[in-house]
Amino acid sequence: MQFQRFWLFLAPWSRRLLTALMSAVCLCAPAVRGQTPQCSPPAAAEDAILDFAQLTAHIDGALASAWAQANVQPAAxxxxxxxxxxxxxxxxGKIPSVTALQEFLANSEADKRARAVDDLLRKGAHAQHFANTWRGLMLAGAADSFETSSLIPQFETWLRLRFAVNTPYDRMVTELLNSPTEPPAPMARGRAVPSPSAFFQANEQKPEQLAASTTRIFLSVQVQCAQCHDHPFSHWTRREFWSMAAFFDRPAMMAVGVEASQPAKGGSSNAIVIPGTQIVVEPTFLDGSRPDWAGGSAKRDLLARWITQTDNPFFARSAVNRLWEHFLGRGFVHPVDDLDKANPPSHPELLDEMARQFALHHFDLNYLIRAITATRAYQLSSRAASAGEGDLTQFAHMPLRRMTADQLFASIVQATGFREGPRPTQRGALPDLTSAAAEFRQRFADQSVPRTEAETSILQALALMNGKLVSDATDLEKSDTLAAVAEAPFLSNHQRVEALFMTALSRKPAPEELTQLVEHVERGGVDRNPKKALADVFWALLNSAEFALNH
Amino acid sequence: MSRTSPWSSAELSRRDLMRLSWAGLVGASTFPWLEAMASQTVFPSDRKRACILLWMNGGPSQMDTFDLKPGHANGGTFKEINTSVSGVRISEHFPRIAKMAEHLAIIRSMSTKEGDHGRATYLLRNGYLPQPPVRYPTLGSLVAKELGNPAAELPNFVSISPFRAFSAAAFSPGFLGSQFAPLFVGEARGRNQNEDEYDLTVADLNAPKQVSEATVNARLGILNSLNDRFVGTHSGAPAVGYTTAYDRAVMLMRSKAAKAFDLDEESAEVRESYGKNRFGQGCLLARRLVERGVPFVEVTLGGLDGKTWDTHQDNFDVVRELSNILDPAWASLMSDLKSRGLLESTTIVWMGEFGRTPKINDNKGRDHYPNAWSTVLAGGGIRGGQVIGRTSPDGTTVEEHPVSVPDLLATVVRALGIDPMKQNVSNVGRPIRVVDPAAKPIAEILG
Structure with a gap:
């Protein structure tokens, strides 16, 4: 029944984007999909509600048959x-502590991987990293701008509190779209006041930017090119773009040189005029339907309801695709921001089913996280088994992923025991740019390419090799971790090298690594000093590709 | 300029030449052979082109630099002076640049729409308006990709004293990826920066003092064996990118070319001639980098030391002060390049993010004004000694030959021998041209 409604909803879209999307991937008539069994998802029943373990099994089954079909050998x-x-x-958002690792390795229970995930979610240990990641998405470019960078803490705090208690995704989005367009003061009593209002500042409160960002972020639909002309690559017309933009109000005062849209003559009080034209447009959703004004709801609330309703085929797909990319390095649809017909998903039925289950579970993010992290694909090695390893669309091995600046910084802190000294309290709006974390973040800020295509800059390499953070961590007099390992009288050099491996790389050294490095330590390196030689080992571990990459 | 010389250059050492070039600075026209010889000695004739961007952060006042309106109420207090080109007159605070106007193409008809620092900075430096999720690359990264040598010891894009607070994305390689990222030097760190102190060396280029070179080598040996093992079992771009960056960083650490950053190699007179300040020494560094084959160098004036071109108050005092910094630095840069035979292959761009209001406000300041303002091109590929466009007598409107940002940037990349219509693959999967296809390169400048 639910499914029926789902497809009925698709009808208005069907001549447009979705039709094309479906036909591109299925080569079958989309309108009566229920009657074309070759296109049905491999799920048992159309209206089945799958628990997370069942969803994991469904994903595993779908990927396994895709591997078989493509004759791909998955990694170990x-x-x-x-x-x-x-x-x-x-x-x-950081490597595990040695204690956590040892406990996990010693645990012999069969479901210990799922329990590890459960533990982290229950404690809300993912909230900060998720807030950081989703802030990067929702406030794209905010860190670049003087005006909006000071609003990042309140936005991240707002997100963190939501992720920590697993607020349903639709509720988060609704709250964001309904928030006041003016943010609260950045700080109160030294703390960030949680608020999502920075979303409006990051889009300069302009209806056209808000419409473009809203559809891109929450629906993965790109309409922004239609702002000035009918979209050359897609189907959106300029009129449709501005009808969507009409859900947002333009603030009274705008910057110099910007053409303000005048109040519309001959339209309702909600209508706007497309700048530079006489065309009056009424607020209209992208599928062509009009909001129901009868309930007296505000424009943005009506928009939020339309975006997040269970039947919107793009909302759930967009979120599922983003989460899949978060964990697997690549979305079913790539790039993730573009659910266009010209950009079909690698596994269309699987994406549909996951989106359907996500909606059926009331947009429960932790449900999806549990299901995805338990899949065989997520738990494959990053050691590529066959020559087809360049192909990331099969999810047949875990791709290497570059860490974000925050992941790398937090991991160095975890490995070295680095502690930032007390910082001067920030009373004003300016973020503290002089802290080690801020300096590091600036040096490693790079959102330019997907993390699987990542490049590293020369200055980043120099910072890790010679910069203060790693230099202090590998200085016997300044590093807690290194000093503890080097001074502990009960450890052999074998154990010392092993401890540094566990600390930095979260694994034990391979026999040949152990032999080589113990020899280096025992010879004492350049200075014939075993403790200093141990510092050399730690330095090399912290600078290694294996440390800096998520694999 | 004659390219033939009877002089055998082989016996001249580099240092001799530097000394001779200093003589050339004061008397290049007296000894034309010196110029020709210099060009033959140091660089092969097939040398690639280079670009130096003099970035005027904050938006310099066109009415007090290159488009004065003496006699008009909007004109302000500065006088105009004659230049080496008859009929071309500029601010009295540019006495040395005025003597080299034959190299300058002054564009007085810039006409843009962005009056916000962040967006305008992005527009001028990246050539497009910000349009997330597309991450447009900054000009330097585009040029580095086209003209750079991937195997060079020095990075192909160096950004000196950048002020990134208005728009960090305007200093970013965007979708081209971080192999085309600028190497930043001289970026102020921390507060309480003494205004007279500037450090234009590469951050973290050397290991800490207590770590000997032998230790560095031993550590790199261990690192290489760890990485070899990892890369041998894990394929993928991030691993390659990571180890490549390390290789390049180590190459730079060990490179003699990194001596480019050691300004103490220059004589006290030369350093003095550029001005003993952050921007002046930055221009000297730019010259040293271009000499060593770096295809794109930018030097920012305004921001890091407090003074910027954003002169909402006390416009005239601040512009005079900044002009006194700009004039010797820019003039020394051009004459040094000229005496080395490098000016004809090095395109110089002088621009900020917008101009300033013709009307003087109540604080003796001028506010943001994108409607009618000036930029200047010089050197390689640029037909100098001319003025493009004209503004109205009150300075408020462009009356002739409006120039857009894409027009300007297309002219710059054309001068560098790059096709502005060339496409790069963007992060959203669509091809994007080096410059907006609406651009019309300025024919009069390209000759």
Whole structure:
């Protein structure tokens, strides 16, 4: 029944984007999909509600048949240590502590991987990393601007509190779209006041930018090119774009040189005029339907309801695709921001089913996280098994992913025991740019390419090799971790090298690594001093590709 | 300029040449052979082109620099002076640049629409308006990609004293990726920066003092074996990108070319001639980098040391002060490049994000004004000694030859031998041209 409604809803879209999307991937008539069994998802029943373990099984089945069809040999399963490091980086945003790793390795229960995920989610250990990641998405470019960068803490705090208690995704989006367009003061008594209002500042409160960002972020539909002309690559017309923009109000005062849209003559009080034309447009959703004004709801609330209603085929798909990319390095649709017909998903039925289940579970993010992290695909090794390893669309091995600046900083802190000294309290709006974290973030800020295509800059390499953070961490007099390992009288050099591996790489050294490095330590390196030689080992570990990449 | 010389250059050492070039600075026209010889000695004739962007952060006042309106109420207090080109007159505070006007193409008809620092900075430096999620690359990254040598010891894009607070994305390689990212030097760190102190060396280029070179080598040996093992079992761009960046960083650490950043190699007179300040020394560094084959260098004036071109108050005092910094630095840069035979292959761009209001406000300041303002091109590929466009007598409107940002940037990249219509693959999967296809390069400038 639910499913029926779902497809009925599609009818107005069907001549447009979705039709094309479906026909591009299914090669079958989309309008009566229920009657074309070859296009049905492999799920048992159309209206089945799957718990997370069932969804995991469904994903595993769908990917396995895709592997068989493409004759792809999936990589070996990830070892426990490899899995734990990965899941800590993806959820907690940093590598695990040695204690957490040892406990996990010693645990012999069959479901310990799922429990590890559960533990992190229950404690809300993922909230900060998720807030950081989704802030980067929702406030794209905010960190670049003097005006909006000071609003980041309140936005991240707002997100963090929502993720920590697993607020349903539709409610988060509704709250964001309904928030006041003016943000509260950035700080109160030294703390950020949680608020999503920075979304409006980051879009300069302009209806056209808000419409473009809203559809791109929450629906993964790109309409912004239709702002000035009919979209050359897609189907959106300028009129449709501005009808969507009409859900947002233009503030009274705008900057110099910007053409303000005048009040519309001959339209309702909600209508606007397309700038530079005489064309009057009424607020209209992208599927062509008009809001129901009868209830007296505000424009933005009506828009939020339309976006988040269970039947909107783009809302759930967009979120599922983004979460899949978060954990697997690549979305079913790539780039993730573009659910266009010209950009079909790699696994259309699987994406549909996951989106359907996400909606059926009232947009429960932790449900999806549990299901995805338990899949075979997520738990495959990053060691590529076959020559087809360049193909990331099969999810047949875990791709290497570059860390974000925050992941890398938090991981260095975790490995080295670095503690930032007390910082001067910030009373004004300016973020503290002199802290080690801020300096590091600036040096490593790079959102330019997907994390699987990442590049590293020369200055980043120099910072890790010679910068204060790693230099202090590998200085016997300044580093807690290194000093503890070097001074502990009960450890052999074997154990010392092993401890540094566990600390930095979350694994034990391979026999040949151990032999080589113990030899280096025992010879004492350049200065014939075993403790200093141990510092060399720690330096090399912290600078290694294996440390800096999520794998 | 003659390219033939009877002089055998082989016996001249580099240092001799530097000394001779200093002589050339004061008397290049007296000894034309010196110029020709210099060009033959140091650089092969097939040398690639380069670009130096003099970035005027904050938006310099066109009415007090290159488009004065003496006699008009909007004109302000500065006088105009004659230049080496008859009929072309500029601010009295540019006495040395005025003597080299034959190299300048002054565009007085810039006409744009962005009056916000962040968006205008992005527009001028990246050539497009911000349009998330597309991450447009900054001009330097585009040029580095086209003209750079991936195997060079020095990075292909160096940004000196950048002020990134208005728009960090305007200093970013965007979708081209961080192999085309600028190497930033001289970026102020921390507060309480003494105004007279500037450090234009590469951050973290050397290991800490207590770590000997032998130790560095031993550590790199261990690192290489760890990385070899990892890369041998893990394929993928991030691993390649990571180890490549390390290789390049180590190459730079060990490189003699990194001596480019050691300004103490220059004589006290030369350093003095550029001005002993952040921007002046930055221009000297730009010259040293271009000499060593770096295809794109930018030097920012305004922002890091407190003074900027954003002169809402006390416009005339601040513009005079900044002009006194700009004039010797820019003039020394051009004459040094000229005496080395490099000016004809090095395109110089002088621009900020917008101009300033013709009307003087109550604080003796001028506010943001994108409608009618000036930029200047010089050197390689640029037909100098001319003025493009004209503003109205009160300075408020462009009366002739309006120039858009894409027009300007297309002219710059054309001068560098790059096709502005060339496409790069963007992060959203669509091809995007080096410059907006609406651009019309300025024919009069390209000759």
């Amino acid at each position: 399963p990830a070892a426990d240590a490899e899995f734990l490091r990965r899941v800590y980086l993806d959820l907690a």
